[in-house]
Amino acid sequence: MKEGKADLKIYKGKISKKLKVFYNPAMKLNRDISILLLNCLGNKYMQIALPLTGSGVRGIRFLLELDKNVYKKIVFNDYSNKSIELIKHNIKINELEKDYEISNKDANLFLLESKGFDYIDIDPFGTPNPFLESSILRLARGGILAVTATDTSALSGSSPKACKRKYWAKPLKNEFMHETGIRILIRKVQLIGAAFEKALTPIFSYTDQHYYRVFFKCKKGKKKADKILQKHKYLLYNPKTLEREVSDFNNKKGYDYAGLLWTGNLWDTKLAEKMYSKHQISNTQFHNLISLIKDECKINSVGYWDLHKLAKTKDKPIPKIESLLNKDATRTHFLGWGIKSKNSPKF
Ligand SMILES: C[S@@+](CC[C@H](N)C(=O)[O-])C[C@H]1O[C@@H](n2cnc3c(N)ncnc32)[C@H](O)[C@@H]1O
Numbered sequence: 001m002k003e004g005k006a007d008l009k010i011y012k013g014k015i016s017k018k019l020k021v022f023y024n025p026a027m028k029l030n031r032d033i034s035i036l037l038l039n040c041l042g043n044k045y046m047q048i049a050l051p052l053t054g055s056g057v058r059g060i061r062f063l064l065e066l067d068k069n070v071y072k073k074i075v076f077n078d079y080s081n082k083s084i085e086l087i088k089h090n091i092k093i094n095e096l097e098k099d100y101e102i103s104n105k106d107a108n109l110f111l112l113e114s115k116g117f118d119y120i121d122i123d124p125f126g127t128p129n130p131f132l133e134s135s136i137l138r139l140a141r142g143g144i145l146a147v148t149a150t151d152t153s154a155l156s157g158s159s160p161k162a163c164k165r166k167y168w169a170k171p172l173k174n175e176f177m178h179e180t181g182i183r184i185l186i187r188k189v190q191l192i193g194a195a196f197e198k199a200l201t202p203i204f205s206y207t208d209q210h211y212y213r214v215f216f217k218c219k220k221g222k223k224k225a226d227k228i229l230q231k232h233k234y235l236l237y238n239p240k241t242l243e244r245e246v247s248d249f250n251n252k253k254g255y256d257y258a259g260l261l262w263t264g265n266l267w268d269t270k271l272a273e274k275m276y277s278k279h280q281i282s283n284t285q286f287h288n289l290i291s292l293i294k295d296e297c298k299i300n301s302v303g304y305w306d307l308h309k310l311a312k313t314k315d316k317p318i319p320k321i322e323s324l325l326n327k328d329a330t331r332t333h334f335l336g337w338g339i340k341s342k343n344s345p346k347f
């Protein structure tokens with residue numbers, strides 16, 4: 001089959017952990033975004049690590065589709081022998097001869113034995129937790145950490161105990177549960193970063209179908225790490241009025257809460273704009289996501305408003321979403337009928 005510019009051999013079968021070598025066509029968007037982001041960042045001659053490679057599709061596409069000065073070397077790692085066999089085959093059919101290495105180790109061992117990388121992509125089954133410490137330890141100054149989490153049910157509130165255990169925070173299952181979930185994930189990654197005096201700032205975040213994805217930029221230093229921690233707060237939410245507020249405390253009469261979670265920006269606005277201007281409209285889903293984020297990244301609010309729910313609360317008909325959009329209120333990729341704005345939209 002073909003994905004992007006890569007020709008690939010893959011194993012047929014239901015997409016699950018049990019596949020001989022994992023390949024998920026639904027994650028094409030995840031790879032498309034990674035390529036676009038790396039081509040827009042401006043970082044040069046990066047050493048790139050793919051500790052959980054699977055079929056090799058991501059690395060092969062990086063070799064074929066990243067601008068030539070973006071990377072110096074790409075290292076493919078997977079502990080499965082079958083995966084390594086397939087990566088080698090896929091590299092061969094794409095006639096790639098240089099700028100890569102292949103490693104067949106446990107991901108943590110691979111990272112810890114390395115000299116470090118400028119870009120590390122953690123793309124596991126489920127939670128990224130087992131790989132956070134080693135990747136953050138080996139992430140270079142100014143480097144980028146990309147994290148995928150597919151255990152969204154824990155993060156978005158279907159299983160609060162799992163969220164507490166794995167992500168050290170209380171989720172909240174409501175209309176903006178996926179934004180809350182992403183912010184809880186971000187804080188967890190940042191806490192591990194802070195323990196190693198690394199400040200991890202999200203530069204691009206999104207959710208799609210069954211997963212969350214966040215790209216972090218790494219800066220070193222105690223003070224910078226402390227500054228990140230100052231933005232970990234609670235999000236209070238009143239289920240009757242839908243009002244919400246960011247707070248240092250988690251108790252207010254009539255309010256439920258989520259957190260602690262990251263209350264800073266989810267995107268670097270300039271990067272999101274550059275990604276929009278540089279992207280090629282290869283498919284609608286990719287185009288829609290990039291366009292929505294280009295607008296919503298300008299609104300600095302935690303959570304968004306669900307128009308259907310808001311109309312019900314106000315006991316009014318649902319207004320046309322377009323009639324409420326302006327420079328302080330945009331659509332959001334999190335929800336088709338959601339509005340991102342600081343204050344509740346007036347209608
Ligand atoms: C979700 S798949 C990766 C998909 C791939 N990144 C892509 O874009 O198609 C996870 C991969 O991680 C590998 N894996 C899981 N745990 C690992 C570990 N501890 N060390 C190394 N590889 C591991 C599995 O063999 C599998 O190939």
